[in-house]
Amino acid sequence: MKKILENLALFAILTIVFSALTGCSESSNTNVTNVASTAANANTKAAANKSTEYPPLPASLAQADFELLDGTKFKLADHKGKVLLVNIWGTWCGPCRAEMPHLVEMQDKFKGQGFEVIGLNIGDGSGGEEPNELIEPFVEKMKLNYTIARSRNDSTVKFFQVTRMDGVPQTLLIDREGRLRNIFHGGGNKVIDSMHQYVDKTMAE
Secondary structure, three states: OHHHHHHHHHHHHHHHHHHHHHOEEOOHHHOOOOHHHHOOOOOOOOOOOOHHHOOEOOHHHHOOOEEEOOOOEEOHHHHOOOEEEEEEEOOOOHHHHHHHHHHHHHHHHOOOOOEEEEEEEOOOOOOOOOOHHHHHHHHHHHOOOOEEEEOOHHHHHHHHHHHOOOEEOEEEEEOOOOEEEEEEEOOOHHHHHHHHHHHHHHHHO
């Protein structure tokens, strides 16, 4: 009996650790529990070399309004001509925090070269907004050097439909023509290494 209890305890610990390294699930209150079954057919891992063979970011996201912390609104389509790394996150997500230094590094590396990281905060994980009083100190503490904005629940659901994942972090790489080049699910070293490689490749084109 003692051996069984020890094995169960070890299994529980490993489960918690694995979860922390991959991603944070969204609450069902955001109404995205089964969006994967209706996801758009975005072939984000195409092996083709020509950008024309990659799918465009859906207009529902390219033309959606996103709000900066000062209330200013913008669209992803406004940034056409730049390579965008759109990161979806929440302050409550451990893997989101873990990958942020790498986003900062990429923003620094390609500063002035037509590259921009955009961090879209999706709220508190239960459908509510995270207030500026929480986000701004977080941004300062993490020394984030890239654009921070909010994604409304309807836009967040559209992201989840495209990425086929209803958790964070997740990141979309969009090229200068507004085409979706890759989607990175969850956190961890393998995901971050892949992100660096694909950003380097897209910036070199």
